[in-house]
Amino acid sequence: MNRDASSEPRVRIQTQDFDLSHEVAALRRGNTSVGAVCSFVGTVRERSAVDPDAGGVEPVLTMELEHYPGMTEKAIEAMIDQAMQRFDICAVRVIHRIGLLQALDQIVLVAVASTHRGESFAACEFLMDYLKTQAPFWKKEQTAQGARWVDARVTDDAALARWGIAASNS
Numbered sequence: 228m229n230r231d232a233s234s235e236p237r238v239r240i241q242t243q244d245f246d247l248s249h250e251v252a253a254l255r256r257g258n259t260s261v262g263a264v265c266s267f268v269g270t271v272r273e274r275s276a277v278d279p280d281a282g283g284v285e286p287v288l289t290m291e292l293e294h295y296p297g298m299t300e301k302a303i304e305a306m307i308d309q310a311m312q313r314f315d316i317c318a319v320r321v322i323h324r325i326g327l328l329q330a331l332d333q334i335v336l337v338a339v340a341s342t343h344r345g346e347s348f349a350a351c352e353f354l355m356d357y358l359k360t361q362a363p364f365w366k367k368e369q370t371a372q373g374a375r376w377v378d379a380r381v382t383d384d385a386a387l388a389r390w391g392i393a394a395s396n397s
Contacts, residue, residue: 235253235320237304237307237318237319237320237321238307238321238322239322240296240299240322240323240324241322242325242326244332245322245324245333245336247266247268247336247338250266250320250322250338251266251338253320254318254319254320254340255318258317258318258340260342261317261340261342262342262343263340263341263344263346263347264338264340264347265339265341265344265347265348266336266337266338266339266351267335267336267337267338267351268333268336269334269335269355270331270332270334271287271290271328271329271330271332271334272330273286273287273330286330286370287330287369287370288330288369288371289327289328289329289368290327290328290332290366290367290368290369291326291328291367291369292323292324292326292328292334292364292366292367293364293365293367294323294363294364298363299362299364302363303358303362306321306354306358306361306362307319307321309353310339310353310354310357313350313353314341314349314350314353315341315343316339316341316346316350317342318339318340319337319338319340320337320338321336321338321358322335322336323335323336323358323362325364335355335358337351337354339354356383356386356387356389356390357387359379359383359387360379360384360387360394361387361394
């Protein structure tokens with residue numbers, strides 16, 4: 228297992244958007260052992276999950292994401308270290324946006340490089356499941372009915388449990 232050979236950090240928390248092709252190229256740069264790159268890009272959905280007070284789905288006008296600087300990056304670095312131990316992967320890049328986002332804006336990128344595709348797919352899914360439940364981010368959706376904080380979902384905890392990790396969000 229080699230660490231990302233590029234000079235770019237493995238984790239970035241930022242307000243600005245990211246370019247998938249640029250990030251994949253940077254992840255592969257100078258590493259001739261890379262045979263596969265798997266990526267996941269999460270976006271702001273136009274519809275909220277079921278709001279128990281409203282009785283159904285609502286259009287999301289905006290989503291605002293907050294984090295603890297320093298603590299968030301450290302937590303994600305630890306997740307990447309876990310992935311590097313569990314899977315035969317060469318490099319990882321995680322970018323998570325914060326601030327005010329609109330429907331269809333990109334929120335998160337997880338990109339994983341490995342020699343073979345199976346390890347990239349598994350590590351990418353592992354990291355997304357881990358991020359979804361354990362990364363210290365707070366999300367607030369703005370709808371026509373007002374703003375509400377988005378709670379962790381039981382299904383996210385179940386996804387993380389597949390990897391033998393117990394989440395404490397439910």
